[in-house]
Amino acid sequence: MEYILETDNLTKKYGNINAVDHVSIHVQRGEIYGLIGRNGAGKTTFFKMLAGLSKPTAGQFTIFGEPASNTVKLRDRVGVLIESPGLFNSMTTFSNMKIQALSLGMNDDGYLHELLNDVGLSGKENVKVKKLSMGMRQRLGIALSLVGRPDILLLDEPINGLDPQGIVEIRELIGRLSKERNITILISSHILEELSKIATRYGIIHNGQLIDEFTHQELLKRCSERIEIRPSDPTKACTVLEQMGITEYKVVDQSIIQVFERLTESGEIVLELAKNNIKTLSIAVKNEALEDYFLSITGGAKT
């Protein structure tokens, strides 16, 4: 499996607080990896370390298989949009693009116009940034991150503060970039619902820790119908489930077992557990929305 970006126990401490705590993610070429976490979960700090803006306290990461310390030459292959786009408001859209291009040693104005066209800002070249809408500024930020013809894009909360129309535009743009330019994208958000429409793989970050990593198919499965059992002895209950031929299950919080198959056989499961002297404290068939699923694994109120 070729991973274009891998982190190994990446950690960032501020005093005694672990902003990012031993996070290991694996991003394959061409993927759109969605990093989901509530505000303050550590997403931006994590992105800053990957972008070379912040030094990890511990751990390491590789880009294109090269350790971060050796990837200086590769850094222009990584496009970055961290939080809000860094733009010179009193300058025009094109001047901002030009500044980014010059810093990378590029002098191809035609390509810059092409990029502006790609992000839907054609005709806005001479408009001052302060006159652009929030969505346009965000698209300009993405255009800036594309100037170096990157293979990886790090997009931190690109839909933050956008209206529904703006969110749709950015989502379509990201999907298009992934398909047409074959760019691997690492995108963060606190809205799982939104990321689920574009991401192919997910990581859930909570209190600085990566608490889960799964594919889009797995997400759909997890949010689909399931039986939730709270047995008196979860470990023994798992053995019983396996004896019954049930393999698609997951233990949550060391006390709840979620079963994703044979959803009409809850009665048989209870009976089989009882035969093995395991009490069923509760059992229910559940079906969760994406946001509810996210909240259930991060264990908190909506942000």
Added chain:
Amino acid sequence: MRNLIKMNLFRMRKAVSTWVLAIVAVAIAILDFGIMKIYVDDPFNWGLGEIIQMEGGMDMMKTITGFLRGTDLLIILAIFVVIFTNAEQKCGFDKNIIGITKNKWKQTLCRWLSAMIGVTAIMAVSYGTFTLLSVVFMNSFVLGDMLAYGKIMLIVYLFYAAFSAVFFFFTTVFRSSAGGLVPSLLITTGVLSLISKLLDLGANKLFNNPKLLPSDFFLEGAFSAVSNEASNGTLIRVVVTAAVYIVVALGLSMFIQQKRDVR
């Protein structure tokens, strides 16, 4: 590094503040020339014009170095350096580019070098305006010793570089325009010279040596000693002082930027 300097110069050229400050620098040159003209013509019989008179007419060196050594232009340069060097961090643009290089100190150095190009340009525009007005409107203008004039001009320029490095250092440390401007303006307006004078008094009392003057090693104190009448020893001292300020202020700025995370 060349790319970063080219980028910074493009940014400088496109920034409105650069042009506004250049215009203000020209206005200051015109204003200072006007004041000098009043002194020379002396309609109120103040007798101040004699200071810059020499046999045969006006002393060009005294006139122009006097203008360049004034605090007016220095204040403009302080504002320029702080605004220009803080712009990327203020709008967050540094996040787009700082990861490009492993050595963040190189970006810091490039930013200061670019700022110095701007400082040189603003200084040249202001100096040019003042010189042009002096040549056109003063009846008798004596060039004097051009070699000595060139030497003093170089030292004055070195001090502009030293002041710029110090302004840049404050901006880097405080990561804000206000944080950079307040100490920079305190220096340029001479407020801090009160402290250096107090240090002089303290040192005199402590070591009983009237020649021991810490203010000589303060940047503004050393700058005030720059003149064509200063001894070689004094000029060497002030040159070394300015050079040390450049190295220390720039070195610390690069070190801080290298070690610090980008916000």
